[in-house]
Amino acid sequence: MLRSLRFPFFAAVFAFGALTSCKKDDPTGLQVQPHDQSALMTIMHNMMKDMSMMTATNDPDNDFAMMMVMHHQGAINMANEELKNGKDTEMRALATSIIAKQQSEITQFNAFKAAHAPHAPFVPEFFMKQDENMMRMDEANDLRPLTGNTDYDYAQLMVDHHQSAIENSDLELKYGRENTTKTLAQNIIDDQKMEIMQFQAWLLKNKKF
Secondary structure: OHHHHHHHHHHHHHHHHHHHHHHHHOOOOOOOOOHHHOHHHHHHHHHHHHHHOOOOOOOHHHHHHHHHHHHHHHHHHHHHHHHHHOOOHHHHHHHHHHHHHHHHHHHHHHHHHHHOOOOOOOOHHHHHHHHHHHHHHHHHHHHOOOOOOHHHHHHHHHHHHHHHHHHHHHHHHHHOOOHHHHHHHHHHHHHHHHHHHHHHHHHHHOOOO
């Protein structure tokens, strides 16, 4: 009998401790903003709309370049929104760095597309997997509890945005055939893994719950 009572007792103690510790995090709790009122979410949705109109060439390198130009532009637009309305020094510095890096990579991707005609053997599977990555990002965005605080929401959404860029770059390393785009893919993976760590550390330090 004693054994049967032990688990409910400790479960109750744990639950009470979890509740009280949450209250200590932020007495105001999480303030939620509807997604359709978020300028950052609007940017993300517009990016998804643009990418949905992309016509696949089924050449992995060209499709990666086309997708990442639009993907990077979405990140730049979000970073500009952070610079416009964000107040946190660390987030603004990260946004400025992202703009510089991704504008440079857009230039390289566009130069590649201009010089590289799509060619066989075609790999339709690559574009399908890229599209699946973007849908996962969109779903992750839709699950984010947005706060209306530009710094906080920018950090949240950029974690998902960067993760999809990493997944697309992994696909390029697997299916791509051109050194230019494979090098860009590896640079994206290296840079954006580090930036995700910065965003996550900042979110933990500034969490709203």
